[in-house]
Amino acid sequence: MTYDVENPGVGPPSALKFYIDAEMTQFEEVGGTCANRDNFDEDCFTVRSVVIGLIFVIATSYLHQWTVYTFSRTYIGPMLVIMLIYLIGHLWAYVVPKAKPFTQKEHALALVMANVSYMYYLQFNFATAAAIPLLENDYLNFVNYFFLVLAFQFLGFGLAGVLRRFLVWPTEVIWPQNLPLIAILRTLHERETSTKQDSYGTVKTRSFKEVLYQNKLLFFFLVTIVAFIYEWFPLFIAPFLSVFSWMCMFDINNHLLGQLTAVRGLALGGGGLTLDWMKITQYLGSPLILPGWALINIGFGFVLIIWFIVPIVYASNVRQVQSRAIAGVMFTGITAMNLVTSFTSFAYIPAIFVHTALFHGYNLWDQLRSKSLTNMGNDMHARLMSAYAYVPEWWYFALFSASLITVCIICNHNGWLPWYLVLLSLVINASLVLPVGLVSSITGQFLHNAPVYYLNVIISQGLSLGNESKQTYTFIVVGYILFVQTLALIQDMKLGHYMKIGPRYMFAAQCLAGFVCAIFSIGIQYMNFNNYGLNNQYDSSFSIFDYTLLGGSAFNDVDGFFAGANTTNRVLLWAFLVGALLPIPGWALSRWTRFTWLKHLHWPLILVSFSWMPALLTAGALFTWLLIGLGVYFTIGKYTWSQRHIYLTSGALDLGLNLTLICVNIAFTNFNRTFPSWRGTAVNNGWDTCKQALVGNSS
Numbered sequence: 001m002t003y004d005v006e007n008p009g010v011g012p013p014s015a016l017k018f019y020i021d022a023e024m025t026q027f028e029e030v031g032g033t034c035a036n037r038d039n040f041d042e043d044c045f046t047v048r049s050v051v052i053g054l055i056f057v058i059a060t061s062y063l064h065q066w067t068v069y070t071f072s073r074t075y076i077g078p079m080l081v082i083m084l085i086y087l088i089g090h091l092w093a094y095v096v097p098k099a100k101p102f103t104q105k106e107h108a109l110a111l112v113m114a115n116v117s118y119m120y121y122l123q124f125n126f127a128t129a130a131a132i133p134l135l136e137n138d139y140l141n142f143v144n145y146f147f148l149v150l151a152f153q154f155l156g157f158g159l160a161g162v163l164r165r166f167l168v169w170p171t172e173v174i175w176p177q178n179l180p181l182i183a184i185l186r187t188l189h190e191r192e193t194s195t196k197q198d199s200y201g202t203v204k205t206r207s208f209k210e211v212l213y214q215n216k217l218l219f220f221f222l223v224t225i226v227a228f229i230y231e232w233f234p235l236f237i238a239p240f241l242s243v244f245s246w247m248c249m250f251d252i253n254n255h256l257l258g259q260l261t262a263v264r265g266l267a268l269g270g271g272g273l274t275l276d277w278m279k280i281t282q283y284l285g286s287p288l289i290l291p292g293w294a295l296i297n298i299g300f301g302f303v304l305i306i307w308f309i310v311p312i313v314y315a316s317n318v319r320q321v322q323s324r325a326i327a328g329v330m331f332t333g334i335t336a337m338n339l340v341t342s343f344t345s346f347a348y349i350p351a352i353f354v355h356t357a358l359f360h361g362y363n364l365w366d367q368l369r370s371k372s373l374t375n376m377g378n379d380m381h382a383r384l385m386s387a388y389a390y391v392p393e394w395w396y397f398a399l400f401s402a403s404l405i406t407v408c409i410i411c412n413h414n415g416w417l418p419w420y421l422v423l424l425s426l427v428i429n430a431s432l433v434l435p436v437g438l439v440s441s442i443t444g445q446f447l448h449n450a451p452v453y454y455l456n457v458i459i460s461q462g463l464s465l466g467n468e469s470k471q472t473y474t475f476i477v478v479g480y481i482l483f484v485q486t487l488a489l490i491q492d493m494k495l496g497h498y499m500k501i502g503p504r505y506m507f508a509a510q511c512l513a514g515f516v517c518a519i520f521s522i523g524i525q526y527m528n529f530n531n532y533g534l535n536n537q538y539d540s541s542f543s544i545f546d547y548t549l550l551g552g553s554a555f556n557d558v559d560g561f562f563a564g565a566n567t568t569n570r571v572l573l574w575a576f577l578v579g580a581l582l583p584i585p586g587w588a589l590s591r592w593t594r595f596t597w598l599k600h601l602h603w604p605l606i607l608v609s610f611s612w613m614p615a616l617l618t619a620g621a622l623f624t625w626l627l628i629g630l631g632v633y634f635t636i637g638k639y640t641w642s643q644r645h646i647y648l649t650s651g652a653l654d655l656g657l658n659l660t661l662i663c664v665n666i667a668f669t670n671f672n673r674t675f676p677s678w679r680g681t682a683v684n685n686g687w688d689t690c691k692q693a694l695v696g697n698s699s
Contacts, residue, residue, distance in 0.1 A: 027171065029291065030381075030498075032643030033179045035186065038384045038500040042105050045505040048092050049106035050512070052085055053113030057513050060117040061521045074665045078115065078181060079655040085110045086188050104189035108499040111181065112492050112506065113513035116153075117521070144410055146522045151406040152478075153514035156485030158400025159430060160493060161507075162393065163486070165367050167437045168493045171379040172363075175494040176289045176444030180654070182498055183647035187216045220648045227277065227656025234276035236664050236675050242279050243620065247271030248690035258692025259314075259326045263620030265693040266306055266326065270627070272620035272690070277657050280625050283617050284609075285445065287629030288650040292637060293600045294443040295629045301606035302626060306619055310340050324696040327614040337614045344607040345451040346572055347579030349432075352604040355583040356435040359599065364434075381498060388502040395507065407478065417474040421463070428459065429479035433486050435604075440487060441494070443605050450611035452483055579607065 043049075060076055067074055076084075089102035089110070160167075167173050234241040245262040248254075248271070261271025274280055280287070287295065314326045314336035321336040328335035356364075404426070408419040417425075432452055440446045456476040465471040489510065496506040582603040589595040613619065636642040668674070 027174055029176060029179060029643055030174050033183050033186075033647055034381065034498045035500075036380050038387075040387060043100060043103045044105035044109055044501055045508065046106055048089065048099070048102070049109045050113070050509070052088055052092070052106075053110035053509065053513060054516055055088075056081055056085065056110065056114035057117045057517050058520050060114060061517055062524050064117065065521065065524050074662055075658070077654055077658045078111070078118075079184065079651045080658045081114050082107070082111060082181065082184055082188075083655065085114070104185060105499060105501055107189065108185055108496065109501055109505065109509050111185075112496055112501070113509050115488070115492050116510060116513035116517050118488070142522065142526060144414055146518065147406055148410045149522055150515065150518040151403040151410070152481050152485060153518055154399050154403040154511070155407065155426075155482050156489050157510060157514065158396045158398075158403060159433060159482065159486045160489040161391065161396025162400065163434060163437065163490065164493055166364060166434055167441055167490045168497055169382050170363065170367060171382075173438065173441035173494065175441045175491050176291065177285065177440075177446070177491060178495040178498065179289055180286070180647040180651040181495060183644045184220065184651050185499065187220060187644075187648060216644065216648055219645065220652050223649050223652035224656045224659075227653045228659050229656075231277060231657050231660035232664070235278065235660055236668065242274055242276040243272070243618075244275050245272040245620070245690040245693065248692065252690065253692065255692045255695070255697070258690045260311075262690035262693030263618050264325070264327055264614070265619065265690070266310065267619040267623040268307060270623060272618075272623070272693075273627075274618065274621040274624045277653050278661070279618075279621050280628070281654070282621075283612050284622070284625050286650040286654065287625045288632055288646050288653075290444045290629060291442075292630075292633040294445065294602070294605060295626065295633055297443075297600070297602045297605050298445075298609045299626050299630060301609055302622060305340060305344065305606075305610055306337070306613075306622075310337050313340055322697045325694050327619060327693070335614065337619075341610045341613045342454075343572055343575045343578075345454055345611045346575035347582070348451045348604055348607040348611070349455055349579065350576050351579035351582055351607055352432075352435045352439060354580050355587075355602070355604050356438055358583055358587040360438055381500075384500055385497060385503070389504050391503045391507050399511075411474055411478065416470045417478065418471075421465075421471070421475060422478055425456070425475050425479035426482055429456070429483040430486075432483055436483075437487055437490055439602075439604050439608075440491075443602065445605060445609065446487065449480075449484065451608060453480060456480055579603075582607075 060081070063074065063076060085107055086102075089107060093099045093102045243263045245258075245265075247261040247269070248258050251257055257271075259265045260268045263272035263274060265272065267273075290298075310326065314321055318336070318339065319334055321334060321339065324335050326335065327337040404423075407426075408422050411417040411422050412419040429452065432455075436452070453476070456479055460472050460475045463475070465475060492510065493506060496503075586598040586601040586603070590598040590601075610617075610622075613622070632646060637646060
């Protein structure tokens, strides 16, 4: 049962009441945000939407690659893109003679096209950057590299289309990451109810709270302004707010207190907080978009793994971890938290396959047999989409096959990787897309890149491809890019699904944007090669994975991660067995009425939520993230009327942060200007306010 927010005036004026439409959807998160009706004749795939979309594909491709080479934090996030597209679209309608009004579907289509450039950005940062040594001797071979990247783009399109019946059509795959985008799109284009007289009375007689309830656009901009002003403090004026280890301040020389309570320690009891939306959401995303049961799972995992298991490992001094900090800060050495989170990352891979088979096996089989959008497993949105022309699956198969052949030929011809190993890498990573996609689409968390990267590294070492070789890099990159690209495209397909964009329009828009993105991205990249060089300002040996336990030894240990001097790492292989067994008891017990609540125990989500700790995600940031998410959920998040306001808040915080980052970088960082020094800017060389959290017992 869900509520429809299309008619806010129904019900007594003392409370927000909405009529119930059981046909809309079974998920309140979707029902409170996505429209349950569609205007089939609304303009969508127009010259205006395509041109605006391509403008942002080119602009964001340039900006994001420029930031990689200049180490700038400037970026254009999806919320800022939405606002800019809105302004340009309405300017077009005002300036161009006889132009029709800029529609919501045009806006959504342009956003989907712009999102394609983010996919290439993700590829480059998380995979292609690790493979730059592959290009050191032949980076001028533009044709080969262009067709390789283009093939990567369309490999993802092809696989995404094949898997849409599992990851786009069904009701339960809600992809919460899209809901803030939908909330602001609808708020911008459906403003006619904001000022009308209804159960609250006239505009003049309403309280400020009632005005904010009704005028969602005003609410969005107010939160954006507040976020914009506040973020100046942690980003520029008072950086200590990003690593606020307040409990350590009572005794800054207490080693035990620092290890247990600091942001870079265990943040026990909330002794370390991260009061910076950027640090909180940088790797976890917004805590406001996750379902409540997912937040509870992560909270349970945090207490169990970070506050219980990590101290046990540290106290046991396994592999002399007491000689280092309990968590560490970008250490390539082994810490207690490093060992534990590496174990959970390994356990995640088998856990997700077992969990998918046990909890989703029947539904997957049902979807496999069904070829209709009106299948009972699909909801009102799928039935509305069935009115549009269907994209035949052979289109996707043809696209995937042509791209697969291209990748195999280029890699084999250039000596980067034999064609049969290309196929092996693609098959392994393609098999991960469905189970990982289910977790991401249901929980709203996309943290699976580290475990998947680990798996590729282990397999490449097992194949004895050699360290620092083109074959090793290529094996990892080829499969990993397919994995990331496919999931990103599927997420956008679901966005188009909720916004009622015709499937063939989506297909054409994504393919066109992918083609243009490949051309400009490669051109921009080669221009940056010529301007900066491969090993000048940009350090081609840098990879974020180097700061994880496995990543640090992936290309440096001649013997491999489990062989030679690293045989002690073999104990981590037990993680595969543990991960495979963990989902079984909960599934078995949930079949009894007394234990049905155990069906919400999600071990893959619990295990993967800590994969970036401690290298890039601190315990303090995760604790603050949970504090915000659970706090909102247990106060107003339980009420359906609040859903769109919560998503608008999430989007407004992201937009405010984005605007602050741009202003700080343009006005100060790019000119090496800093805020006048005071106690709040001296944050222990930028790492932590508690030095004792960063040293071991021997220090």
